[in-house]
Amino acid sequence: MSIYIYILVMAGVTYVIRMLPFTLFRQRITSRFVRSLLYYLPYAVLSAMTFPAIFYSTGDTVTAAVGTAVALVLAYLKLPLIVVALAAAVAAYVTGAFL
Amino acid sequence: MKEFLKGLSHGVPIALGYLSVSFGFGIVAVGLGISVLDAVLISVSNLTSAGQAAGVEIIAAAGGLVEMLLTQLVINIRYALMGFSLSQRLDDSFTTPKRLLLSFGITDEVFAVASAQRVLSARYMAGLITLPIIGWSLGTLLGATAGSLLPEDIASAMGIVLYGMFLAIIVPPARKEKSVLAVVLIAAACSVIFKYLFTFVSGGFAIILSAIIAAVIGAALFPVKEEDEQ
Known part of the structure; x- marks a missing residue:
């Protein structure tokens, strides 16, 4: 099968998912519960995506754990996104060099 | 502009x-x-x-x-x-x-x-x-x-x-608000449970289920005040 059919399906599904609620939904939600749900959901999604997957992200649990610890500390100190992300990679790399 | x-x-x-x-x-x-x-x-x-x-x-x-x-x-x-x-x-x-x-x-x-x-x-x-x-x-x-x-x-x-970037997004609000911290910890715990105990649930579904469980608990226990979402 042509790779372009795969890419068309991938891109099509992903776009429709993004477009439909963003374009069609016009009302203001009044339910406090639903509003709370929408407020917490992004944090919940990102957390579920991160754990435990982050510990497998470098192919070695020890280097990944050190990278995670460094990222947690720097994120706690409210450092910029890019600093936290790259410092995690550097920490994982340096740890790997010593193992 | x-x-x-x-x-x-x-x-x-x-x-x-x-x-x-x-x-x-x-x-x-x-x-x-x-x-x-x-x-x-x-x-x-x-x-x-x-x-x-x-x-x-x-x-x-x-x-x-x-x-x-x-x-x-x-x-x-x-x-x-x-x-x-x-x-x-x-x-x-x-x-x-x-x-x-x-x-x-x-x-x-x-x-x-x-x-x-x-x-x-x-x-x-x-x-x-x-x-x-x-x-x-x-x-x-x-x-x-x-x-x-x-x-x-x-x-x-x-x-x-990528994961470092996710942490940079979720940690500061979790530090500021106990409710966000609770939601983040519940979502992570659910995700870990799916990964090691309920292995028949695929990765994508496990993330969605974990997120929904955590957000529902958060919304039930800590409903947001008007100014929180603004």
């Missing part, structure tokens, strides 16, 4: 993060036998990390189109929830054509930054998504062409960049 430039500046850290993450994607895609141009085409048309990573695996394994469709649906359905959430903040400048166009740029990080705005204008959103789209595509091109020149240990260390 001011709104567009503001969005553009807010997109700089996201674009830099994407540059390094998509570099990793480029390496993986070429390693699976996908051409450099096709890898870039996938990034330009999809603009999503987890979905693309799963997608190229299916392409490499010559999987079915239904499998592809369902996998993308499950992994990316969170964008529907994010789009739904953002739709509550759009101002009058967001006409239907603009919604159709700009919805393409909804990603985890764009959503996180856009959520911090009281009101979202179309110009701000256009500025916010521009550099991340460029960064994501350019990083893929660089990774696909030069990635094989990179030593193995550096390439594997780069695998953590």
Whole structure:
């Protein structure tokens, strides 16, 4: 099968998912519960995506754990996104060099 | 113009993060036998990390189109929830054509930054998504062409960049609000339980179920006050 059919399906599904609620939904939600749900959901999604997957992200649990610890500390100190992300990679790399 | 430039500046850290993450994607895609141009085409048309990573695996394994469709649906359905959430903040400048166009740029990080705005204008959103789209595509091109020149240990260390970025988004609000901390911890705990105990639940579904369980508990125990969401 042509790779372009795969890419068309991938891109099509992903776009429709993004477009439909963003374009069609016009009302203001009044339910406090639903509003709370929408407020917490992004944090919940990102957390579920991160754990435990982050510990497998470098192919070695020890280097990944050190990278995670460094990222947690720097994120706690409210450092910029890019600093936290790259410092995690550097920490994982340096740890790997010593193992 | 001011709104567009503001969005553009807010997109700089996201674009830099994407540059390094998509570099990793480029390496993986070429390693699976996908051409450099096709890898870039996938990034330009999809603009999503987890979905693309799963997608190229299916392409490499010559999987079915239904499998592809369902996998993308499950992994990316969170964008529907994010789009739904953002739709509550759009101002009058967001006409239907603009919604159709700009919805393409909804990603985890764009959503996180856009959520911090009281009101979202179309110009701000256009500025916010521009550099991340460029960064994501350019990083893929660089990774696909030069990635094989990179030593193995550096390439594997780069695998953590995306998750580091996620932590940078969720940790500061969790530090500020106990309720967000609780939601984040519950979601992580559920995700770990699915991974090791309920292994019959696939990765994509496990993320959605974990997130919904945590957000429902959060909404039930800590309903937000009006000013929290503004």
